[in-house]
Amino acid sequence: MAPTARLEVGDVAPAFSLPDADGNTVSLADFAGRKVIVYFYPAASTPGCTKQACDFRDSLAELNGAGLDVLGISPDKPQKLAAFRDAEELTFPLLSDPERSTLEAWGAFGEKTMYGKTVKGVIRSTFVVDEQGKIEVAQYNVKATGHVAKLRRDISV
Template identity: 70%
Template sequence: MTEQKRLSVGDPAPDFRLPDSTGKDVSLADFRGRHVVVYFYPAASTPGCTTQACDFRDSLGELNDAGFTVLGISPDKPAKLAKFVADEKLTFPLLSDESREVLVEWGAYGEKKNYGRTITGVIRSTFVIDPEGRIAGAMYNVRATGHVAKLRREIGV
């Protein structure tokens, strides 16, 4: 596999401006001064991504109470995200990166192993951004199941 960009603790979080499920633009800079969890997932309404999104939804109250905002990003079109939000009653923004530029910039798109084969696609990844806009946690190749619980333990929520 080729060398891919990876973000590390202390790196500035690359800013982005992406449309959410309603078509409204959302920028990471909008959340400066707050803790943000940004997670990248392959595709809305697939089993693993649904599990992960619902885990974030079910933990959102505690995360918000601890000062964390959650943003999910995938290459899905806003209309598909809107259906996912409605179907799963998601209560946090899902953002559309159809061009995959943000995914690449964050190291969340590239070569990965899938059932023993090397493919190119979204690398399920989660980042914690501190109020100054720096990476406070970078997790690549996370598992959908149990990830939110593990993240909560790591950030003390």
Template identity: 70%
Template sequence: MSANGRLSVGDKAPAFTLPDSTGKPVSLSDYAGRKVIVYFYPAAMTPGCTKQACDFRDNLAELNDEGIDVIGVSPDKPEKLAKFVERDQLTFPLLSDPEKEVLAAWGAFGEKKLYGKIVNGVIRSTFLVNEDGTIGAAQYNVRATGHVAKLRRDLSI
């Protein structure tokens, strides 16, 4: 991890186990031997986060065909995530991190600019974790709209 608390390519991905939208624990280690995109977003059912989640949903088959799974993480409680999954027919796990410990460990929580002000909050971030558990790509302050297309270009998918 760099001095600013952010992960870089080659770093070991911080381990986690968090509840999904049904309350079932999901661990990063469940994906050992596979590539997985782990993305962090501020709040379920908000316009930007909905666009981003639906974008991942709409590209999931192509990502899966490349051997890549997707996990979303936010500070929302499982009950809110369940509504989000049902409303938008999301087909990948959304995990709950209300204590923001995993968000912080991945450098996805901290100071950010929001409408010109510096605030503490979730930094919209996306990571590719390689089969060996190392970071293959680390992107911070990503845009919700068009992000998956950019990610696919960056990863040549």
């Protein structure tokens, strides 16, 4: 397997338009002029992804207050995202990328090590996109637990 191309600080964030949990299209362009955290996670309703999503939910007021919106993206279908959102009372958009085209464009799908084996899958990743649509923070292989607190420290929120 070839290594996955990764985004770096200063790169233009790849555009996307994806369905949310209700089937409505959400585009990165909808957030032009605002900062947005875009995070990629492997699967809704799994323990690590639930912990990470709930950490974002619990930090959302502070993040929004600092001018940051949050978007979560996974390969799950909208129906599964809706069940996840409702079960965990998530209040930010969850977007569906079953073809993995956005995941791949952002370098969030490819080779990773899991239980000592090299596999192909979603690379848990988080980005901050600035008001001009450029990558301000690019973090790959983040941990599900404690990641949001670390991100908040990194961006001083």
